[in-house]
Amino acid sequence: MVAAVLVALAAAVPAAASPRVVGGERASIVEYPWVVYLTDSTGFQFCGGTVVAATKVLTAAHCLANQRADNLRVVVGREDKRTTDGRVVNAQSVWVSPNYRGDPTGGSDFAVITLSRRVNVPALPLASDNTLYQPNAMATVLGWGMTKESGEASEYLMQAAVPLDSDTACTAAYQQYRASAMVCAGYQQGGVDTCQGDSGGPLEINGVLVGITSFGDGCARPGKYGVYTRVASYVTAIEGELDR
Numbered sequence: 404m405v406a407a408v409l410v411a412l413a414a415a416v417p418a419a420a421s422p423r424v425v426g427g428e429r430a431s432i433v434e435y436p437w438v439v440y441l442t443d444s445t446g447f448q449f450c451g452g453t454v455v456a457a458t459k460v461l462t463a464a465h466c467l468a469n470q471r472a473d474n475l476r477v478v479v480g481r482e483d484k485r486t487t488d489g490r491v492v493n494a495q496s497v498w499v500s501p502n503y504r505g506d507p508t509g510g511s512d513f514a515v516i517t518l519s520r521r522v523n524v525p526a527l528p529l530a531s532d533n534t535l536y537q538p539n540a541m542a543t544v545l546g547w548g549m550t551k552e553s554g555e556a557s558e559y560l561m562q563a564a565v566p567l568d569s570d571t572a573c574t575a576a577y578q579q580y581r582a583s584a585m586v587c588a589g590y591q592q593g594g595v596d597t598c599q600g601d602s603g604g605p606l607e608i609n610g611v612l613v614g615i616t617s618f619g620d621g622c623a624r625p626g627k628y629g630v631y632t633r634v635a636s637y638v639t640a641i642e643g644e645l646d647r
């Protein structure tokens with residue numbers, strides 16, 4: 404039930420109400436050149452993503468559930484949405500994890516966009532084993548989503564630092580949590596989190612992509628973490644798509 408509501412919210416973020424990183428600060432696209440945002444053909448930003456190869460962007464499956472490749476645009480190198488900095492690249496094709504069940508709480512919330520041309524930014528490497536998934540490890544989350552739960556999307560790229568938490572704590576917060584598919588991050592007291600519009604974007608530790616923003620109950624609520632796709636669990640499947 405709760406999951407269905409969360410999905411409905413994520414899918415139906417209207418132009419006037421899309422959230423970004425909560426409790427964060429402005430981030431520089433120069434420092435994080437591989438973070439991108441996704442828009443529809445009208446230019447409306449609805450998700451984030453990460454450049455993982457010259458023509459490949461990794462995002463969340465739930466971001467692309469209702470999106471055709473020909474309407475999808477990837478904005479690279481633009482920190483401030485109101486500018487024309489960087490470039491807008493068309494999607495040539497979209498590959499959604501075949502195990503994604505239509506709901507981020509079911510796991511496998513990842514997808515790969517093939518760009519119509521190469522982009523000139525460094526790719527972020529993928530986590531390839533579980534060593535980076537230590538409780539209390541500090542991670543950086545990034546996005547143009549809402550800056551408070553009932554806010555509007557950010558004009559600017561935002562960043563926040565959040566600690567990973569243990570599978571026990573994540574399970575206590577979300578009964579749907581699965582350690583093989585997800586990692587959670589945030590503070591028990593809330594206050595710092597990703598939010599609507601940040602989905603698909605990176606959770607990064609020391610220059611490695613560890614998570615993909617996936618779901619949460621509201622944003623930055625006490626006792627509720629942000630839940631991220633566990634990249635290391637899916638690295639073989641993802642890398643299989645990068646060579647195509």
Ligand code: ARG
Pocket residue numbers: 413414449450548596597598599600601602603616617618619620621622623628629630
């Ligand atoms: N599902 C949201 C989106 O599509 C992201 C939610 C992240 N929520 C959270 N509390 N960390 O943008």
